Amino acid sequence: MNEWNYKTIIEPFKIKMVEPIAFTTEAEREKLLEKAGYNLFNIPADKVTIDLLTDSGTSAMSALQWSAMMRGDESYAGAKSFFVFEKTIRDLTGYKYIIPVHQGRAAEKIFFPIVGGKGKIVPGNTHFDTTRANIEASGAAALDLPCRQAADTQSDYPFKGNIDLAALEKVIKKKQRSIPLVLMTLTNNALGGQPVSLQNLRETRRLLLKYRIPLFIDAARFAENAYFIKLREDGMAEKSVSQIAGEIFSLADGALMSAKKDAFANIGGFLALNNEELTQKARKALILTEGFVTYGGLAGRDLEAIAQGLLEVLEEDYLKYRLRSTAYLGEGLQKYGVPIVRPAGGHAIYVDAKRFLPHIPVSQFPGHALAVALYRQAGIRSCELGSLMFNGKAKMELVRLAIPRRVYTQSHVDWIIEVFGKIAARKKALKGFRIVWAPKELRHFTARLAPF
Numbered sequence: 065m066n067e068w069n070y071k072t073i074i075e076p077f078k079i080k081m082v083e084p085i086a087f088t089t090e091a092e093r094e095k096l097l098e099k100a101g102y103n104l105f106n107i108p109a110d111k112v113t114i115d116l117l118t119d120s121g122t123s124a125m126s127a128l129q130w131s132a133m134m135r136g137d138e139s140y141a142g143a144k145s146f147f148v149f150e151k152t153i154r155d156l157t158g159y160k161y162i163i164p165v166h167q168g169r170a171a172e173k174i175f176f177p178i179v180g181g182k183g184k185i186v187p188g189n190t191h192f193d194t195t196r197a198n199i200e201a202s203g204a205a206a207l208d209l210p211c212r213q214a215a216d217t218q219s220d221y222p223f224k225g226n227i228d229l230a231a232l233e234k235v236i237k238k239k240q241r242s243i244p245l246v247l248m249t250l251t252n253n254a255l256g257g258q259p260v261s262l263q264n265l266r267e268t269r270r271l272l273l274k275y276r277i278p279l280f281i282d283a284a285r286f287a288e289n290a291y292f293i294k295l296r297e298d299g300m301a302e303k304s305v306s307q308i309a310g311e312i313f314s315l316a317d318g319a320l321m322s323a324k325k326d327a328f329a330n331i332g333g334f335l336a337l338n339n340e341e342l343t344q345k346a347r348k349a350l351i352l353t354e355g356f357v358t359y360g361g362l363a364g365r366d367l368e369a370i371a372q373g374l375l376e377v378l379e380e381d382y383l384k385y386r387l388r389s390t391a392y393l394g395e396g397l398q399k400y401g402v403p404i405v406r407p408a409g410g411h412a413i414y415v416d417a418k419r420f421l422p423h424i425p426v427s428q429f430p431g432h433a434l435a436v437a438l439y440r441q442a443g444i445r446s447c448e449l450g451s452l453m454f455n456g457k458a459k460m461e462l463v464r465l466a467i468p469r470r471v472y473t474q475s476h477v478d479w480i481i482e483v484f485g486k487i488a489a490r491k492k493a494l495k496g497f498r499i500v501w502a503p504k505e506l507r508h509f510t511a512r513l514a515p516f
């Protein structure tokens with residue numbers, strides 16, 4: 065019997081510092097919604113009770129991270145903190161050249177103009193939206209090739225983050241010369257936080273070696289992905305997460321990472337490469353937009369926090385708690401008949417709003433209707449990933465409940481589940497929305513809406 069054999073999830077940390085959360089009345093929230101044009105991005109954070117908008121930059125840092133920050137060396141060039149950062153990432157990934165950046169999309173902005181460009185195609189399991197935008201901004205096309213199981217939200221296939229290898233080979237056969245690299249996003253955020261298997265990565269590598277195409281990893285949630293591999297993949301149970309992560313990185317030629325996720329940092333990221341020529345070009349771009357090569361848009365203390373966070377995220381008690389507590393939220397919602405993307409993702413639960421609210425047509429944004437209902441009911445902030453965000457190109461109508469790392473306890477999660485119970489009981493009364501004003505691109509951030 066150990067602590068994990070009990071039903072209650074024991075968070076593998078105790079709390080040293082607390083931050084009050086806001087409680088508002090329903091009448092206040094109604095006014096706030098109206099003022100915000102029913103867009104949750106316009107709600108001030110101090111009017112949000114539980115914030116599930118994103119798991120990015122919202123982690124609670126550890127005592128060791130905070131103390132490491134005090135050691136931050138703020139020298140312009142060659143700061144001690146850079147060498148701590150560089151060594152940690154080299155040890156983790158095995159890559160030679162480590163380039164710090166201020167967040168994930170900064171790595172994308174530097175990297176894709178170098179490898180992309182007009183006429184190029186960058187296939188992947190499914191690109192995150194900033195990744196896609198940066199690939200396309202370089203003139204290249206971003207091509208999503210998720211495995212077919214990913215389209216069925218109710219399938220419990222264990223590795224729905226996988227790439228469709230047959231589809232990939234087909235594209236390569238036609239367009240080999242136009243493909244500078246393939247990018248695998250771990251876990252697959254755009255399709256439910258689902259993991260990629262080691263087998264799929266190995267087979268992708270094998271295929272790409274045959275055609276001499278490099279493989280890169282978007283490592284934002286690599287540790288969650290590695291732990292899913294340990295839990296679900298044959299022969300992996302006895303391996304440590306560090307070993308699995310090492311194998312993941314060894315199959316690729318480099319990685320881009322937003323350290324705002326699995327590194328528990330509030331800001332930061334990196335680009336890690338083996339190729340010297342690419343590195344020289346990337347460093348040149350880095351100096352133009354981010355900063356000198358040993359800080360890349362970050363303070364020395366940020367480099368320290370990231371380095372320490374990357375060690376902590378490989379602790380298996382943490383990862384066990386992390387994936388278990390996310391799944392627990394999913395189980396609780398399903399008890400109230402709330403359909404989710406199955407199986408539960410690593411960093412978030414994705415509610416299938418189209419299934420949950422079949423009386424609201426897609427043109428009236430069922431996902432957004434649910435997100436507004438969650439805020440109106442209890443001050444819970446979530447994010448629509450459907451027709452509002454993807455403007456006619458949405459494959460599903462989802463609401464993402466992203467879980468900040470080490471921030472909320474099991475009682476918070478129980479409370480969220482109870483709120484869903486109340487909404488589920490009167491879901492037929494929920495109404496759709498129409499857009500009052502929206503910009504042409506990235507409209508979900510600033511659009512104003514009105515209820516029907």
Ligand code: F0G
Pocket residue numbers: 117118119120167168169170192194195249253282284322323324332333
């Ligand atoms: N790649 C993935 C898989 C991401 O999820 C994100 C960000 C990025 C790259 C970009 O990193 O934000 O540091 O510039 N995802 C956040 C989210 C914003 O809410 O899922 P960034």
